[in-house]
Amino acid sequence: xxxxxxxxxxxxxxxxxxKEVKILIKRGxxxxxxxxxxxxxxxxxxxxxxxxxxxxxxxxxxxxxxMLNKPAGVITSTHDRFHKxxxxxxxxxxxxxxxxxxxxxxxxxxxxxxxxxxxxxxxxLLSPKKFVSKKYFAIIDGSVTKDDVELFxxxxxxxxxxxxxxxQLDIVKPNEVYITIYEGKFHQIKRMFEYINKQVLYLKRVxxxxxxxxxxxxxxxxxxxxxxxxxxxxxxxx
Numbered sequence: 001x002x003x004x005x006x007x008x009x010x011x012x013x014x015x016x017x018x019k020e021v022k023i024l025i026k027r028g029x030x031x032x033x034x035x036x037x038x039x040x041x042x043x044x045x046x047x048x049x050x051x052x053x054x055x056x057x058x059x060x061x062x063x064x065x066x067m068l069n070k071p072a073g074v075i076t077s078t079h080d081r082f083h084k085x086x087x088x089x090x091x092x093x094x095x096x097x098x099x100x101x102x103x104x105x106x107x108x109x110x111x112x113x114x115x116x117x118x119x120x121x122x123x124x125l126l127s128p129k130k131f132v133s134k135k136y137f138a139i140i141d142g143s144v145t146k147d148d149v150e151l152f153x154x155x156x157x158x159x160x161x162x163x164x165x166x167x168q169l170d171i172v173k174p175n176e177v178y179i180t181i182y183e184g185k186f187h188q189i190k191r192m193f194e195y196i197n198k199q200v201l202y203l204k205r206v207x208x209x210x211x212x213x214x215x216x217x218x219x220x221x222x223x224x225x226x227x228x229x230x231x232x233x234x235x236x237x238x
Contacts, residue, residue: 003043006030009051012117013058013094030055033043063118064097065144066090067211070113071219076104086113089209102126102208103134103184111136112206112213113234115222124237125209128183131165132236135180135207141199143174148196156192158185164192178206209236 010021010030021030028036028067031052044051046060070076074179077085078100086101094115102114102122116122122131125132168180179189190200206213210232211232217223 003045005040006032006037006042006051007040008043009044009046009060010053010058010099011096013060014093015053015058016096023052031055032121035069052188063121063232064094064096064099064116065118065225066094066099066222067214067217067225068113068115068222068231069213069217069219070105070110072108072110075107076101076113083107086093086115090115090222094222105205106190106203109136109203109205110219111203112208112211113205114208114225121234123238125233126184127237130207130237131182133180133182134184134205135178137204137206138177138179138189138193138200139202140175140177140193141201142197144169144171144177144198146171148198151162151196152179152192156195158188158191164188167192209233211236 007018007021007025010016010024011018015021016024022040024030025038025040028038030037032042033050046062051058051060068086068090073084074089075083075085078087087095087099098117099115100117100122102116102125105113115148124130141224149169149171152167155166157162157163162185164185165182167182169176172178181188189203193200211229214223
């Protein structure tokens with residue numbers, strides 16, 4: 001692993017913002033291989049150097065993968081002047097990791113949202129060429145029929161020049177369904193149901209690729225993915 005600035009390593013490890021870790025370094029609270037370092041740009045090797053803050057060793061990780069159960073009323077953005085964002089509701093230890101959302105969920109849509117600093121994986125998961133599935137649970141104003149299921153299998157025309165890829169519609173109750181899509185156009189699921197003269201009353205993403213939302217994660221809560229879950233996510237693009 002390449003050498004990097006000491007302040008960057010600390011901020012990327014969730015110790016604090018770049019400004020906050022510079023204060024720690026300036027105060028002499030950071031040691032590298034047992035020596036106190038007061039230079040912000042001091043080069044360190046994450047794989048071989050021992051970095052400590054107030055005597056506590058820092059285990060550096062290059063990439064972080066966070067599962068958030070996004071609540072309604074929050075927008076999928078890193079910052080916004082007028083609305084609460086998914087970054088605003090994260091715990092402070094996650095806010096310092098320079099994360100960004102993998103794709104987006106509409107403001108009133110709940111459920112699985114991945115946040116990471118792994119740009120390469122994000123690009124692949126969102127690439128139209130990879131056809132990564134997104135599964136949602138929806139409550140519909142009206143009864144969903146077998147004819148609707150067949151229509152979704154063929155693809156739904158949302159405009160004169162765009163028809164969705166075939167989608168899987170599974171009826172749980174007449175007004176409750178699971179729907180799996182392979183792209184993510186603006187308000188796509190709502191528009192698909194509008195085409196058949198039905199309205200989506202509630203929408204929650206429950207799965208992305210091979211990764212399912214943790215049922216024990218309450219709306220607004222977040223946690224790191226396990227190594228097994230990271231591999232599930234990666235296997236979605238192979």
